Amino acid sequence: MNPILSFIIILIGIYGICTSKHIIKSIVCFNLIQTGTILLFLNLGYSEEGHIPIIGEQIEKIVDPIPQALMITTIVIGSTITALALILSIKIFHYYGSLYWKVVFDREG
Amino acid sequence: MVIIANLIQVLLIAISISIVFSKDNTRVVVFLASFSLLSACLYFLNKAPDVALAEVAIGSAIMPLFYILSISKQREFIVMSHVDDDYLKNEKNQKGKGYLLLENFTDYYKLKLYIFNDAEKAELKGIFRKSNVDLIIEKDESTNTYFLIGKQSSILMNKLAQLVENDDKTIVVKVKESETRD
Numbered sequence: 002m003n004p005i006l007s008f009i010i011i012l013i014g015i016y017g018i019c020t021s022k023h024i025i026k027s028i029v030c031f032n033l034i035q036t037g038t039i040l041l042f043l044n045l046g047y048s049e050e051g052h053i054p055i056i057g058e059q060i061e062k063i064v065d066p067i068p069q070a071l072m073i074t075t076i077v078i079g080s081t082i083t084a085l086a087l088i089l090s091i092k093i094f095h096y097y098g099s100l101y102w103k104v105v106f107d108r109e110g
Numbered sequence: 111m112v113i114i115a116n117l118i119q120v121l122l123i124a125i126s127i128s129i130v131f132s133k134d135n136t137r138v139v140v141f142l143a144s145f146s147l148l149s150a151c152l153y154f155l156n157k158a159p160d161v162a163l164a165e166v167a168i169g170s171a172i173m174p175l176f177y178i179l180s181i182s183k184q185r186e187f188i189v190m191s192h193v194d195d196d197y198l199k200n201e202k203n204q205k206g207k208g209y210l211l212l213e214n215f216t217d218y219y220k221l222k223l224y225i226f227n228d229a230e231k232a233e234l235k236g237i238f239r240k241s242n243v244d245l246i247i248e249k250d251e252s253t254n255t256y257f258l259i260g261k262q263s264s265i266l267m268n269k270l271a272q273l274v275e276n277d278d279k280t281i282v283v284k285v286k287e288s289e290t291r292d
Contacts, residue, residue, distance in 0.1 A: 003116060003119060006119040006120070006122075007119065017130040021130070025135050026129075029177075030129070030130065032142060036122075036145070036146070039149075039161070043153060043161065044156070047157065069160060073160060076169065077164070080173055087176055087177065095244060096264050097265055097266075098219040098221060100184060109265075
């Protein structure tokens with residue numbers, strides 16, 4: 002609910018991408034950034050007295066449904082990007098025999 | 111309600127810190143699944159039940175499956191054998207010459223060796239594209255020479271060629287992925 006706390010998750014994810022030594026862990030940190038972004042966007046349309054956006058008697062007072070519709074798209078696209086990155090990591094492993102960034106850069110020469 | 115939501119967010123931050131500082135990949139995947147489950151609870155408290163539903167299905171079930179599948183594929187060096195004699199024999203006291211060579215090679219790169227015998231002798235054309243094989247072993251019966259066939263793009267093949275430099279009976283062949291020697 003607090004936008005500052007969800008922004009901290011994004012910062013931790015960026016730190017993880019910058020410092021991780023293993024390719025798989027970089028991809029996991031990318032997922033952390035995605036979750037932080039979703040929390041930040043959902044917070045935009047949130048209001049304390051609003052209801053869940055379903056048609057009924059409470060239609061006069063609902064939270065904003067636009068960010069929610071956008072965030073479902075983000076989740077699905079994030080899963081496909083993760084699958085693509087994992088396939089590329091398998092290819093890298095079969096070429097270089099390792100998945101540590103340093104070893105891969107060393108063997109490339 | 112606000113107190114519960116803030117508590118869950120602090121818990122999310124704790125899990126993400128432990129993800130960044132953990133060294134074991136399998137443990138990281140389990141952390142990620144629990145992270146997704148907790149964030150789905152948080153989406154529901156944010157009055158977005160549809161997003162929570164998608165996150166439970168995709169984030170905490172399908173994504174860890176992807177990760178586990180790809181991690182399990184990243185420890186093996188797969189060898190396909192077309193040889194029938196005891197070049198690749200692996201028993202307690204007597205190991206074949208080729209098996210010793212490959213064991214030496216995979217120990218150097220800390221991989222797990224996995225050899226399977228292809229009895230049908232499948233056609234070699236385009237086999238590196240179709241299946242996940244790293245190395246193919248063949249034998250020329252007339253000259254008693256063994257051919258180790260691998261991908262040209264793989265850097266590991268250079269080390270293998272270095273290992274068999276002094277051996278006349280073993281030849282390393284590098285092919286492009288689109289064409290296979292015959």
